[in-house]
Amino acid sequence: MSLSIIKPGLLDTLQDLGRIGYGSWGINPGGAMDRYAAQVANLLVGNCGEEAVMEIHFPGPQILFEQNTLIAITGANFSATVNDEQIPRWQPVVVRRNTVLQFSSLVEGARCYLSVHGGYCGEKWLNSYSTNLKAGVGGWHGQPLRKGDELPFKENTIYFAGLLKDESNFEALPWRVNTEKIYRWPHEIGFIPGREWEGLSPASQENFIQNNFLIHPSSDRMGYQLKGSPMVMDRPVELLSSAVSFGTVQLLPDGQLIVLMADHQTTGGYPRIAHVISAHLPKLAQLRPCDAIQFKRVDATAAETLLTAQQKELHILQRACMDHLNELVC
Incomplete structure (x- = not known):
């Protein structure tokens, strides 16, 4: 076949x-x-x-x-x-x-x-x-x-x-x-603060939460480049390259942001100001160039609860689909 x-x-x-x-x-x-x-x-x-x-x-x-x-x-x-x-x-x-x-x-x-x-x-x-x-x-x-x-x-x-x-x-x-619950409010993306979040100026922290960001047309499977009001750190910071993951939000030298996607590099040296919660990565992956993103802060416990519920639904779905197929074939 x-x-x-x-x-x-x-x-x-x-x-x-x-x-x-x-x-x-x-x-x-x-x-x-x-x-x-x-x-x-x-x-x-x-x-x-x-x-x-x-x-x-x-x-x-x-x-x-x-x-x-x-x-x-x-x-x-x-x-x-x-x-x-x-x-x-x-x-x-x-x-x-x-x-x-x-x-x-x-x-x-x-x-x-x-x-x-x-x-x-x-x-x-x-x-x-x-x-x-x-x-x-x-x-x-x-x-x-x-x-x-x-x-x-x-x-x-x-x-x-x-x-x-x-x-x-x-x-x-x-x-x-x-899939209504998984893709509900597609432009609202939850995040938890990253290691360098506290190094952002208060105005930049508020900007990140209150304002929208547009996905740049040059975005790809490696990362979504975002366009919005420039953001700054409270003071200059030099970082050693360290591990990054799918959903890490980094602050670039020009004050703009990039969200790392599936083909991201393994390490990065830019400030990691946030991480998109795992349960919202499917919504993020379905956004297109020129779409807007509104970041919403979520605590770690809530993020874990959302992901656990999503994984539980997948396990239930797997059993249900196998039962349906077995009934149909038999």
Whole structure:
């Protein structure tokens, strides 16, 4: 079983939850920008949450399914269609052999995720399928997907043709995920103060909390550059390079900010004034250039509570999806 790329999109890569544990070697974790959406895509088709998915930006690719396949699309809304018929997001869908998936228009969000039952047969490097474009490893030969690429799937034992109605191009299975709580108030991003927060001038601290920041068009998977009123430290500070993470907010020499994203470097020498809470990283990952961000201070206990609730929901979802699939197949 496999799919083939008829026409590539802007930047389509295979990603999982990242290459964890190699920061001391200078190897960044990478992985999906919206890890919640990536996990849900896998769970909906009966995979474990750590399987590789296809991360898609707009304009998206045209994809030919060479076999009957169970898929799920999560994350951004790019108006996905199969043979020009609209298909739902956040819901498992059986697609017929020789049908074409494409993305016709950008409605909301920055990136979506395509999972297939069983997972993709990608290249694993340091225990991860995530594509590292700079090193040229992982994913599909360490590069974005190109025209003519054929991605094989891992073996599965479900006969999907039996779930399709006569002459239909696809069949949406009768369960879906409610993501309202995860992506509610998309421009409001929670943070906890960073190590150098107290070194900011009082006016800059107030500016950070009270004012909006715009995501600069040059932002990418490595970091979101923000534009707003310049901020300053109370006094000049020289720092040794130290560890940074997905969601670290750094103050640049020109007074502007950068939020480190999935492909961030392992260390940095700029003041770490804040850290985006983990539960809000999915919302952050779905913001686009020129979108506004309003930072909201959250205490560590509340941040842990939000993340714990999110992880608990994923565990419940995994069990529910497996039960539904087992019932359907049996």
